[in-house]
Amino acid sequence: MEDKSVSKEFDKLRSKWKLERYMRNAVPRSIQVTISVSFTIVALVCMLAMGVALYNSFSVRSEKMLTDSAELTLDQTVLALEDYLRSMRRMSDAIYYNVIKDQDISRESPIEQMNLLYEAHKDYLISLALYTEDGQLVCASPVAVEKPEVDVTTQDWFKTALARPENLHFSLPHVQNIFVDDPTFRYYWVTSLSRAVELGGRGVPEQGVLLVDMNYAVIKQMLEGVNDNPSEQYVYLCDNSGAIIYHPMLMQIEAGLYRENNSVAASYDDGSHKEEFMREKRIVTVKTMSYTGWKLVSVIPTSNSYLGMKDIRYFVMMILSITLLAMLILNRMVARRVTRPITKLNDSIREIEMGKVNPSVYIGGPSEIEHLGKTLRRSYDQIDQLMKDMVASQEEKRKSELDALQSQINPHFLYNTLDSIVWMIEGAKYDEAVFMITQLASLFRVSLSSGKTIIPIEDEIRHASNYMNIQKVRFKDAFTIDFDIDEEIKNYCTVKLIVQPILENAVYYGVKDMEDGEIRVKGFKGEDGDIYITVSDNGFGMSSEQLEFLLTDDTRVRKKGSGVGLINVQRRIQLRFGQEYGLKIESEPDEGCVVTIHLPAIEYTEENRKALESGKERGDEE
């Protein structure tokens, strides 16, 4: 259970690391990109904020403009409609007060006056008719035949007029169902203006109904003119209960192809209202007409927004793409200009990293970058100087170490040899003393070699031979020495004084105390082309533990010999020729010891010598 949770935690951490690594790779971290991206984000945010503010302002202004325009249209239309309806009312008044009321209709029909009024207003009228209270037609204009089975008392306009005799009543549009127009099969849409009238002249005042059938086409044409525009805005007319009088899509509404929110609109107060109907946001402006209470309603759908929304969308896209394009180019230019000195400085650093000799460090641009460049130049110069100093001191150190190693031989050996010579002279062994001194002189000549560190193998062997000759005298020929050096290797380079310390060891640790000690020095070129010089003795040999320390531990105190350990020889060879060269020691107790010197086959020439001495040996190259 615990394992699982640990594994889950581990998985989480791993995925977090992965994400962080991915983000590090994905998000470019150069200053130029950072500046570009920052500028772009800031500009975009500003643009968006400005866009939203502008859009809001535009939308509010457009809305206001539209509502203002709608209200203006409604005002004008209401004025025209009211004017029309007022003129109809006045005509009704004229017929009633000037004709019917003063006339005894039982004796004199008002048809002539009605005909005159009809003729004056026939563009707006379908008919004028006067009925008695029980629905009898008194007179009508124009002269028409009443439908035989029509009972006007059942019609709405008649009933309303009598129900409220104090008012004039405008009906909803309907097809006139009173008169026959047979030959042409024509039916008229009318709006009936009816009122109760007092029919005089029969002694007892009697009630009647005056009907002015207004041509509905007039209202329709008036409102069609208002709706005749390409926008989706439209105006419709309804009564105070919401019943539609005119609607541009009335037929569609009747056929169930369209729906209108008229019943709700009728309850609105005058002014503009926002509503949502059939998932469409709309601005509805209402204006109530005087006397009739009819409401003229303007509807502006706002869902697909204002005029030419498509065009606005394209325009916004165009502006947006131009701005983004300009921003992209401008930001890139600005970022490049700002970061150019930094980039140049970075290039200089890269040159330094690549190890270019004497790189040119950029110094320029703004003061900060200039300061950085100068500091870098100074730092680089200092580092360069330090490096040079370090290399020089290292070389010096190495040289001095070599010198020290070489100088270690001299005092000890000299002391012993001189001691032997003194002893010889004291013993009057002058020939031997002379021999010793001659050998010593030869030894020192080779040892000095005019200050050279690299000498031919021939000289080195001579030096070894001189040394052994001295030692043989010192140890009274207690051992034999045999040199077997191939002629072909004699002219190859070697570090001087490397055979002598080995021989010294062979003498002191191998054969010194033996009666028939033998030391063999053999030099040859190996199959691999390298030079091998072996020093073998038949002495006491040594254990593997001793062998192990021989080339690794230089801290041991030497009890015998010149004090120059094999480790010194090893180090000198490797310092000059490289780690793959040096000494190899093979020995077992009572089996003697074989020390092999492994050297590269470098022909001894002045050029090679100088090259090796100046430190360009293989070890350094590596």
Added chain:
Amino acid sequence: MKSNRNLFILVVAVLLSIVLVASTSALIMSGVREDPVRISVVVDDSGSTRWASFLAGLEQAAKDNGVKLNVVPTGRNFTLKQQQMAINDEIADGADGVVLQIASSRGTEEMISEVSNKVVLMLVDTTADMDVDVEGKSACIDADNLAVGRALANEVRIAFGNDLSGHKLGIVAGNQKQNSLIERMEGFNENIASSGAVVAWTDNSIVDVSERIEICQSQEKADILVALDNTGLEAVCDYALRTGDKFYIFGEGTSIKNVSYLDDGIINSMVVPNEYYMGYQSIVAIMRRLDNKLTPMEDQKISYRVVNRENLFDESNQRALFPVVE
């Protein structure tokens, strides 16, 4: 890394340029008015007032959808061949869609296939024989004619208290090559059969119908006259007015003349299909097809109403029966 960055910026710049070019050209193109869609209407006797409601629907839909409408002037009883010639002329004139009241429902496969391969075809008033049309390149909008026939029979039965024994029926069946009239006939017969009425005669003529009725009446006089289409109903009324005899007249009709006969009490009862809806929807369907060629067209049925003298001026019937404001 640097080249990747440059490539990214280049790609963004190219994309923005494409958007810029596209939006600019769209803005310019939106200012250029496209040619309006042209729809031709081929119906029998296009000048007849029986199409008033249908034409009002067509015109309103054309106005709402920005369509240029052309009602081909036709006489009475155009043959299929004449209709095809008229349609070909319209297609040659650049019509994108055709509204067709086909003259005959038989042997029309080739014609319908040919026309619907060229333009969007909407059959109205009656269905017709056609090949399998999986793509829905054409469709039909008409009334449920079986139901219309049944409704007519119902009206007859109601008028006589379901007992028609002793009465004789004269049926003006109209163009029985049209599926609509065949179905009406079928619906009527189906519903009248059990009423006890005797069918004195059935007339299928499409010319001089009034005279044909007179001939039929002279052979065996019927007291109940039923017309299955508007022309037949007008002819029946004309015959009744001419003779001055009292008949019980029922029928399907839409013309103001028939409405007037109904108002005058000559017609007892009339079935009126909602042809305004038929006209409006036929244009809408064609436009929908033109806007999206992958959407197959579908057949539609229109409603009908039964009108008599009592409900003729009802508010709910006025707009359907008197579509033209005069």
